[in-house]
Amino acid sequence: MSTVAGGTEVKPSGVVPVPTVSKPARRRRLKPGTAFKYLFLTAFAILFIAPFIYMVTLSFQPLGDMFSYPPHWIPLHPTVSNYTGFFTSDHPIGRWIFNSAFVSISITVLQLFFNSLLAYTFAKRKFPGRDFLFFLGLATLMLPSQVTLIPNYLILRGIPGFGGNDLMGIGGHGWLDSYWGLIAPNIGNPFAIFLLRQYMVQIPDEFIDAARVDGANHWRIYWKIVIPMSKPALAAVAIFTFQFQWQAFFGPLIILASRQLYTLPLGLALFEQAHRSVWNLIMAGSVVGALPLIIVFFLFQKQFVQGISLAGSKG
Amino acid sequence: MAQVTAPKQPITVTPPKRSITRQMRNEWTAYAMQLPGLLLFAVFTVYAVGAAAYLSFTNYDPLARSGDFVGLANYRAVLHDTTWWAAMGHTLYFTVGTMIPSMVIGLGLASLLNSKIRGLSFYRTAFYLPAITPLVIATLLWKWLYNADYGLLNYYLLKFHLVDAPVQFLQKSSLAMPSVILMQIWLSIGFNMVVYLAGLQAIPAELYEAAEVDGATAWQRMRRITIPMLWPTTIFLVVFQTILGMQTFDQIFVMTSGGPPGPGGATTTVTYYIYLNAFQYLKMGKASALAWTLFVVVFALSLVQFRWYLRQVER
Numbered sequence: 001m002s003t004v005a006g007g008t009e010v011k012p013s014g015v016v017p018v019p020t021v022s023k024p025a026r027r028r029r030l031k032p033g034t035a036f037k038y039l040f041l042t043a044f045a046i047l048f049i050a051p052f053i054y055m056v057t058l059s060f061q062p063l064g065d066m067f068s069y070p071p072h073w074i075p076l077h078p079t080v081s082n083y084t085g086f087f088t089s090d091h092p093i094g095r096w097i098f099n100s101a102f103v104s105i106s107i108t109v110l111q112l113f114f115n116s117l118l119a120y121t122f123a124k125r126k127f128p129g130r131d132f133l134f135f136l137g138l139a140t141l142m143l144p145s146q147v148t149l150i151p152n153y154l155i156l157r158g159i160p161g162f163g164g165n166d167l168m169g170i171g172g173h174g175w176l177d178s179y180w181g182l183i184a185p186n187i188g189n190p191f192a193i194f195l196l197r198q199y200m201v202q203i204p205d206e207f208i209d210a211a212r213v214d215g216a217n218h219w220r221i222y223w224k225i226v227i228p229m230s231k232p233a234l235a236a237v238a239i240f241t242f243q244f245q246w247q248a249f250f251g252p253l254i255i256l257a258s259r260q261l262y263t264l265p266l267g268l269a270l271f272e273q274a275h276r277s278v279w280n281l282i283m284a285g286s287v288v289g290a291l292p293l294i295i296v297f298f299l300f301q302k303q304f305v306q307g308i309s310l311a312g313s314k315g
Numbered sequence: 316m317a318q319v320t321a322p323k324q325p326i327t328v329t330p331p332k333r334s335i336t337r338q339m340r341n342e343w344t345a346y347a348m349q350l351p352g353l354l355l356f357a358v359f360t361v362y363a364v365g366a367a368a369y370l371s372f373t374n375y376d377p378l379a380r381s382g383d384f385v386g387l388a389n390y391r392a393v394l395h396d397t398t399w400w401a402a403m404g405h406t407l408y409f410t411v412g413t414m415i416p417s418m419v420i421g422l423g424l425a426s427l428l429n430s431k432i433r434g435l436s437f438y439r440t441a442f443y444l445p446a447i448t449p450l451v452i453a454t455l456l457w458k459w460l461y462n463a464d465y466g467l468l469n470y471y472l473l474k475f476h477l478v479d480a481p482v483q484f485l486q487k488s489s490l491a492m493p494s495v496i497l498m499q500i501w502l503s504i505g506f507n508m509v510v511y512l513a514g515l516q517a518i519p520a521e522l523y524e525a526a527e528v529d530g531a532t533a534w535q536r537m538r539r540i541t542i543p544m545l546w547p548t549t550i551f552l553v554v555f556q557t558i559l560g561m562q563t564f565d566q567i568f569v570m571t572s573g574g575p576p577g578p579g580g581a582t583t584t585v586t587y588y589i590y591l592n593a594f595q596y597l598k599m600g601k602a603s604a605l606a607w608t609l610f611v612v613v614f615a616l617s618l619v620q621f622r623w624y625l626r627q628v629e630r
Contacts, residue, residue, distance in 0.1 A: 041438050044424065045437070054456075055456050127338065133353070142613075151370065152363050253568070268455060305513065
């Protein structure tokens with residue numbers, strides 16, 4: 001700890017500052033500062049983690065203990081019945097978890113495929129109308145989502161031939177209250193297209209020209225050259241999309257009606273409003289709902305931080 | 316990739332002048348690649364924007380599936396709707412009240428973490444944990460922490476004799492919004508910290524070394540190097556969080572349902588009010604007019620932020 005001054009913003013660049021005459025005095029003054037820094041950081045870290053620990057604790061307590069006073073940090077009567085309750089209670093929490101996983105993974109995969117196709121054509125193809133379309137897509141980033149909210153609801157309701165609709169899109173509920181309605185409007189994502197396009201532009205044209213000479217068509221170039229070379233950007237988009245869709249609430253709230261189709265956030269929120277006496281199940285559901293994103297974060301921490309700086313510098 | 320041999324000489328094929336239709340025919344695969352994305356974009360964005368504009372001039376009733384043209388009546392109603400303007404105020408209060416503390420604390424934590432420090436990844440993960448928790452789940456957890464009878468916060472407040480009676484965090488008009496803001500600060504510090512940390516690491520260490528040689532104090536280094544070098548990062552965070560703030564919905568729906576009674580419901584935000592009009596009161600025409608009003612406000616706000624950005628860059 002006492003080696004290089006801890007508080008001065010020396011980056012680990014291998015350049016050790018040459019100690020000057022004034023240095024020893026300064027270093028001695030910094031010592032309590034360093035201790036204070038660790039104390040401060042640790043206190044903050046505890047403040048940030050404590051609610052999670054409490055959530056996990058609650059998820060192993062029977063309902064009666066949750067409503068006893070004072071609150072317990074360590075369960076008096078530990079039980080896993082809150083977790084097994086996912087499958088026995090008449091509120092299908094297990095099914096909600098499946099719905100969330102199915103919908104968010106589907107959206108992530110479809111987004112990666114279709115948006116990378118668009119990004120490739122915007123980055124590496126030349127065709128009439130390209131710049132106009134790209135500009136139009138960028139312009140919609142300015143549009144608050146509230147504007148298209150109501151029309152999209154009506155469009156989903158009017159999809160012909162689905163959900164009891166006739167060929168004019170009248171009579172039933174269309175894609176409302178279905179997986180289709182949750183997935184289809186979320187496939188296109190201008191932000192992802194922009195991010196991917198900015199990344200693909202940097203791929204040297206020589207690779208593509210060489211493949212053209214060797215007789216590869218555009219699909220092959222896209223699949224065999226551009227996609228493998230864009231992995232960091234694709235990883236960032238995949239992580240952000242999954243994170244965003246896993247916790248989506250507003251869309252499912254207005255689109256879904258059947259309890260069987262609820263996603264986990266929607267199920268938990270409506271469940272809590274309807275029955276205030278199920279907090280133990282809600283806490284267990286919350287722990288399960290928080291886990292995937294925490295796991296994704298631990299697995300892809302590097303891509304995560306990279307992605308944020310990618311978005312920050314390009315945005 | 317290694318097998319792909321680059322041609323010895325760049326092939327320069329000067330294309331003969333071709334008509335646009337010929338070009339389009341030659342590049343048909345580009346359009347084929349764009350087609351799925353363009354179709355979705357055409358339906359869920361372009362058509363939706365047109366429909367939103369049309370709806371705002373009607374009194375569309377989603378149950379009867381019809382509406383009459385009412386001219387500017389919706390916009391007149393919006394201008395005189397005191398709840399709407401109160402909701403604007405609440406949204407601004409929420410956005411600014413969250414943004415400033417979480418950016419200041421985020422920057423503080425980032426600069427502490429940007430020095431030689433043990434356990435960097437532990438601290439970074441701890442501070443980032445709330446940011447990767449699904450919003451609805453974090454809100455449910457805090458709703459329990461705020462609970463007047465069994466909540467942890469009231470327990471400690473009473474235990475240390477900071478209050479005499481349990482605080483009605485979410486039921487008191489004056490406390491409801493600050494309570495939501497406090498949770499949101501906890502949630503958003505992590506993101507601010509990660510983005511600021513990336514920004515700090517991009518500042519050349521030589522600047523600090525030179526400043527130190529010149530005998531600059533820690534405060535002077537912060538004031539003259541760190542803050543100016545972080546301007547682009549700060550602007551990005553302000554813009555990003557303004558956009559997010561305008562969307563605030565999940566927290567309000569789950570925690571307070573727009574209440575408790577205050578001027579127009581003390582925590583009713585713009586998005587929550589649009590939701591109420593469209594999907595509870597079933598006034599989709601008026602809700603569309605509300606959304607367009609919001610668009611104008613957001614647009615004006617981003618113009619102001621952009622000019623502010625240009626001024627800072629020119630300096």
